[in-house]
Amino acid sequence: MDLNFTPEHDAFRAEAREWLAANVPAEPLKTYDTEEGFQQHREWEAKMNEGRWGMVTWPTELGGRDADLIQWLIFEEEYFRAKAPSRVNQNGIFLLGPTLMEYGTEEQKAEILPKMADGTEVWAQGWSEPNAGSDMAAVRAKAELTEDGEYYIINGQKTWSTRAVWADQCFGMFRTDPESKRHKGLTFILVPLDLEGITVNPIPQLDGLPGFAEIFFDNVKVPVNRRLGDEGQGWEVAMATAGFERGLMLRSPARFQETAKRLVELYKENQATADEDPAIRDAVIKAYMSAESYCITTFETACRLIKGGKIGAESSTNKIFWSELDQDMHATAMDILAARAELEPFAPQAKGVGTWLDGFLFAQSGPIYAGTNEIQRNIIAERMLGMPRK
Amino acid sequence: MDFTFNEDQLMFQEGVRDFLMNEVSPEKIRELWETETGRCDELWGKLTEMGLTGLTVPEEFGGMGMDELDFVLLAQECGYVALPEPLVQTVLVAVPTLVNSSNDDLKSTWLPKVAEGSARIAVGLEQNLLVEDAHVADLIIMEKAGALYAVEKGEAELEYNESVDLSRKLYKVTFNEANATLLAEGDEAKALIAGALNRGALGCAAQALGLTQRMIDLSVQYTSEREQFGVAIGTFQAVKHRMANVAVPLEYSKATVAFAAYAIANNLASVDENVSHAKSIACAASLIGAKNSIQVHGAMGYTWEVNLHIYMKKAWALDKTWGNQAFHKGRIADAIFADNANIGAGKTFLA
Ligand SMILES: Cc1cc2nc3c(=O)[nH]c(=O)nc-3n(C[C@H](O)[C@H](O)[C@H](O)COP(=O)(O)OP(=O)(O)OC[C@H]3O[C@@H](n4cnc5c(N)ncnc54)[C@H](O)[C@@H]3O)c2cc1C
Numbered sequence: 001m002d003l004n005f006t007p008e009h010d011a012f013r014a015e016a017r018e019w020l021a022a023n024v025p026a027e028p029l030k031t032y033d034t035e036e037g038f039q040q041h042r043e044w045e046a047k048m049n050e051g052r053w054g055m056v057t058w059p060t061e062l063g064g065r066d067a068d069l070i071q072w073l074i075f076e077e078e079y080f081r082a083k084a085p086s087r088v089n090q091n092g093i094f095l096l097g098p099t100l101m102e103y104g105t106e107e108q109k110a111e112i113l114p115k116m117a118d119g120t121e122v123w124a125q126g127w128s129e130p131n132a133g134s135d136m137a138a139v140r141a142k143a144e145l146t147e148d149g150e151y152y153i154i155n156g157q158k159t160w161s162t163r164a165v166w167a168d169q170c171f172g173m174f175r176t177d178p179e180s181k182r183h184k185g186l187t188f189i190l191v192p193l194d195l196e197g198i199t200v201n202p203i204p205q206l207d208g209l210p211g212f213a214e215i216f217f218d219n220v221k222v223p224v225n226r227r228l229g230d231e232g233q234g235w236e237v238a239m240a241t242a243g244f245e246r247g248l249m250l251r252s253p254a255r256f257q258e259t260a261k262r263l264v265e266l267y268k269e270n271q272a273t274a275d276e277d278p279a280i281r282d283a284v285i286k287a288y289m290s291a292e293s294y295c296i297t298t299f300e301t302a303c304r305l306i307k308g309g310k311i312g313a314e315s316s317t318n319k320i321f322w323s324e325l326d327q328d329m330h331a332t333a334m335d336i337l338a339a340r341a342e343l344e345p346f347a348p349q350a351k352g353v354g355t356w357l358d359g360f361l362f363a364q365s366g367p368i369y370a371g372t373n374e375i376q377r378n379i380i381a382e383r384m385l386g387m388p389r390k
Numbered sequence: 391m392d393f394t395f396n397e398d399q400l401m402f403q404e405g406v407r408d409f410l411m412n413e414v415s416p417e418k419i420r421e422l423w424e425t426e427t428g429r430c431d432e433l434w435g436k437l438t439e440m441g442l443t444g445l446t447v448p449e450e451f452g453g454m455g456m457d458e459l460d461f462v463l464l465a466q467e468c469g470y471v472a473l474p475e476p477l478v479q480t481v482l483v484a485v486p487t488l489v490n491s492s493n494d495d496l497k498s499t500w501l502p503k504v505a506e507g508s509a510r511i512a513v514g515l516e517q518n519l520l521v522e523d524a525h526v527a528d529l530i531i532m533e534k535a536g537a538l539y540a541v542e543k544g545e546a547e548l549e550y551n552e553s554v555d556l557s558r559k560l561y562k563v564t565f566n567e568a569n570a571t572l573l574a575e576g577d578e579a580k581a582l583i584a585g586a587l588n589r590g591a592l593g594c595a596a597q598a599l600g601l602t603q604r605m606i607d608l609s610v611q612y613t614s615e616r617e618q619f620g621v622a623i624g625t626f627q628a629v630k631h632r633m634a635n636v637a638v639p640l641e642y643s644k645a646t647v648a649f650a651a652y653a654i655a656n657n658l659a660s661v662d663e664n665v666s667h668a669k670s671i672a673c674a675a676s677l678i679g680a681k682n683s684i685q686v687h688g689a690m691g692y693t694w695e696v697n698l699h700i701y702m703k704k705a706w707a708l709d710k711t712w713g714n715q716a717f718h719k720g721r722i723a724d725a726i727f728a729d730n731a732n733i734g735a736g737k738t739f740l741a
Contacts, residue, residue: 001459001652002392003739009391013736070391077736254735261734264726285719288726288733289667293642295738300645303393317641320634374627380637381630385610388624 003299005074012067013074019051020082032088033209038122038166041088045119055093055117057249059101063117069248069302076252088163091123092116094249096171096190099241103188103229112190124164124193126172126215127238129157134375136173137182137235141217143174143189145231150224152176152189154197154217162369164213165202168193171241173234186234190226197221206361242371243315248302250370251322253295259329259359260291266336269352274336283332290325316379323366323373330360391739393645395463403463407470409440414471416697422474423556429526434475435507442477444505446485451501458482458589462596462651469600472704474557476512476523478593480504484511487531487538487586491574496540500529514563517587518711524548524561531573531586532565538579539570555703588654588665590712595647595665595672601705602640602672602679608698609633609683612690623686632682639675647672663725666718674715676705 005013029044030037048054049063056075058064067075087093097116100109115121132138141156158172170191177185193200197220202210229237267274267284274280305311333356334341343350344357367373381387395403413433422428437443445461447453465478485504488497488511503509512527514520516534524530525548530541546565553560574582610633613624623629650668653661680702684691691698709715726733 001395001648003649003652003656005391005739074736080735257733257735257738264731264733268727281723282719285722285726289671289722290642292667292738293646293671295735296649297642297645299391299739300393300648303391307392307394309394317638320638321642374631377631377634378627380634381624385606385633385637386614387610387630387633388614388622390621390625 009070009074012071013078016053016075016078017082019053020078020084023047023051024082024084028083029085031209032086032163032166033205033207033211035166038088038163041085042119042122044085045087045089045122049118054089054119055097058093058097058113058117062113068306070299070306072249073252073254073299073302077254077257080252080254080258088122089116089119090250091125091163091171092121095125095241096123099237100228102240103237105225107225108190108228121168122163122166124161124167124170124213124215126158126161126164126170126191128160130159134372136238137186139173139175139186141172141174142178143176143187143222144178145176145224146221152187152222152224152227154189154191154220154222157214157216159214160203160212160369161215162212164193164200164215165210170215171228173238176231176234180232183235185232186238187231188228188234188237189222190228191217191220191222192226195220195222206364207358248298248318253291253298256291256294256322256325256329259326260288262354263287263329263333263336266333266352266354266356270336273338277335280332280335283328283335287325287329287332290321290328294322294325316376316384319370319376320367320373320380323363326359326363326366330356330363334360393648395459395648399460399463402460403467406440406442406464407467409436410467410471410473414473416700419472419474419557419700427526428557428559429475429523434510437475437477438505438507443480443507444485444501445481446489447501447505448489451497452505453485453501457655458486458592458651459648459655462592462648465593465596466600466647469597469704470604472557472601472604472700476510476526478597479513479522479590480511482589482593483513483586484531486589487513487582488573490585491538491582492578493540493571493573496571496573500540503528513586513590515583515587515590517713517717518590520551520560521563522561523559524563525550525559530563530565532563532570533579533583534565534567536579537575538573538582539565539567540573541565541570545569553703553707555700555707557700557704558707584662585654587713588661591665591669591718592647592650592654594708594712595643595650595668598672598676598705598708599640599644599647601701601708602636602676604701605676605679605683605698605705606633606636606640608701609686613686616688616690629686632686636675636679636682639671639678643668643672643675660725662721666713666721669713670715670718670722673705673709677709680705 029040032038032041045054055064056067057072060066127136129139129141143152143154145152154174170193173186174189175185176187197218199216201214203212205211263284337353340350340353343353345353382389422430441454444453445456449455461481468478509528510526511529512521512524514532528543530546532539532541546563549562551560613629614622616623647668650664653664683698687698690696
């Protein structure tokens with residue numbers, strides 16, 4: 001065991017830090033749940049790509065830096081320290097990109113990846129349907145191959161699709177075999193959102209902004225070369241997309257360490273009132289420890305994977321750990337802010353509330369999206385601990 | 391950056407696990423509860439043969455010259471079987487305290503004996519109310535008024551205090567400085583005491599990992615076999631989720647405990663924080679483990695007969711000793727609420 005960074009790691013960190021210091025916008029961008037903010041974030045992705053920092057884990061020939069997991073963690077540390085914008089391109093970089101590299105044809109890769117990398121095309125995910133939430137295998141939206149085998153005709157509905165309001169493309173699973181049940185007969189298809197027959201209805205989220213959307217497909221004609229993997233292989237491709245390394249990449253430790261740091265600062269600024277409830281101090285200490293545990297454990301996992309180790313329990317414990325940590329940290333911030341907690345930041349009396357309220361609202365969704373925490377607990381009990389299914 | 395244990399360390403762990411599973415069964419533990427000392431010389435002899443008692447004794451004194459990182463996985467295994475013998479204390483606390491002192495006489499007298507299994511050393515810190523295993527110790531290292539003394543067998547008065555965990559043998563130790571050897575004073579004593587406390591806390595944290603795993607394993611087995619309403623109770627989601635709620639904090643404690651061992655072995659400046667972090671969360675996980683495990687056992691879990699309590703009781707005890715939650719969270723608070731605290735992303739491994 002050697003927990004020192006190598007000189008190459010240090011150089012990588014220094015280079016990232018320098019670039020971010022010179023390029024991160026001084027004024028925070030508007031949220032990408034607004035049209036203007038979405039555009040700003042798209043431009044930021046283009047800028048990142050110019051500096052070759054957009055897709056650090058991608059191969060060099062695709063504009064990346066071939067970063068391994070440790071370098072990726074270092075990059076994320078610098079990224080969050082620099083308070084750089086959220087990634088509107090998250091689905092592309094970490095989910096579809098790597099899946100395309102694994103399952104895509106050369107043509108698909110050549111056509112899709114460069115536009116993904118520079119933010120020209122932002123991707124939304126289309127898994128959930130009104131009757132297929134936790135039970136993803138209940139997907140009903142169907143795709144039928146035309147007689148000539150050139151197109152899929154898609155009909156049905158997807159919902160809760162994050163960023164779909166202004167996104168350009170959507171990837172998801174559709175039922176290609178009408179006779180099939182559950183995990184079989186599903187196919188992974190990449191759908192441009194400007195095709196005829198598509199209607200995108202924005203859905204306002206808890207903060208009132210249209211952060212996700214429902215998507216209706218009415219005889220939408222998609223060329224067959226937009227299929228990723230084989231027909232009927234959709235579940236397998238989807239599982240690869242949701243695979244652990246990508247799950248790990250959904251939420252890097254740096255994000256929570258920076259939140260924990262802000263929480264410590266908030267507590268110190270308000271200590272006189274916060275200490276009236278001794279539970280607050282304890283919650284701050286616990287938040288700090290959990291954020292550190294998340295970091296320490298993630299580095300350990302990354303090292304094990306780099307050495308060829310197998311993914312273990314982490315795939316399900318990870319999601320529960322970070323989402324509950326995030327909820328707890330924001331709940332603690334609300335406790336510290338007390339009567340100011342409910343105030344929108346622009347309210348005249350909302351001094352020092354920062355962005356905690358926004359973060360608190362969003363933290364409520366963590367235990368729901370990306371596989372609810374109840375589903376994760378089922379997986380832990382059955383697959384990791386070996387408890388009986390039936 | 392290589393956050394993995396090496397082949398040797400993993401193989402050693404496996405060997406020790408197999409050995410302990412064979413030798414330290416729940417039946418054996420119950421048998422030892424009935425004996426006068428509660429300790430087994432034969433078992434200690436076997437641990438010595440495997441090189442375990444002298445694991446951290448330098449090679450020049452006949453030991454294996456290994457460090458905290460080599461031992462931490464073994465301490466976890468000791469927890470898994472709830473080993474009654476004071477191996478963790480010997481290897482992690484007693485030996486390093488002597489080794490790190492400047493008293494060459496005491497070192498050359500006692501370290502070879504520990505390595506060959508002919509002597510045991512206990513350590514009494516003021517942080518702890520009582521001294522573990524003073525009754526079988528040939529030498530007790532005692533903290534008193536900022537100094538450390540080496541007290542030989544017979545020179546101290548021992549008062550037995552029964553613990554809920556019958557495997558823990560706790561003593562109030564009284565001695566007269568005139569009949570003891572001064573081991574260290576002043577800054578040296580301070581450093582040795584701080585180091586002993588950190589090592590003792592690491593020992594608890596590592597054992598807590600093993601204890602928690604054992605409680606999970608016992609519960610999974612029990613709930614897979616016990617049927618109610620015509621099905622195994624382990625099929626009920628409420629039961630499953632209780633166990634998942636133990637697995638999550640356990641998984642997120644393991645690397646933190648390893649990091650604490652690394653911090654001690656490498657003298658990291660952040661060592662106090664790293665150890666307190668590990669002790670606090672690993673013991674907290676074991677408390678959830680105890681609470682949820684007894685619940686899924688139903689009334690069976692509340693009996694003397696079922697083995698669960700062997701592990702539960704040790705978990706309860708270890709959480710409160712070598713610094714309780716208040717102490718360890720207090721040290722974290724000192725680190726993060728200080729004016730010049732340096733926290734946030736990218737700081738963890740740069741101490
Ligand atoms: C902010 C946000 C962003 C999202 N983005 C996307 C996106 O981009 N693309 C996309 O496709 N989807 C997205 N989703 C949808 C998300 O994947 C689903 O909400 C999630 O899978 C749960 O499905 P559901 O909402 O239908 O809840 P349900 O499945 O109806 O679950 C409701 C409750 O019942 C519990 N429950 C259900 N089944 C079980 C079971 N077997 N055992 C125990 N408890 C159970 C759940 O845990 C939950 O607490 C997003 C959701 C949110 C909140």
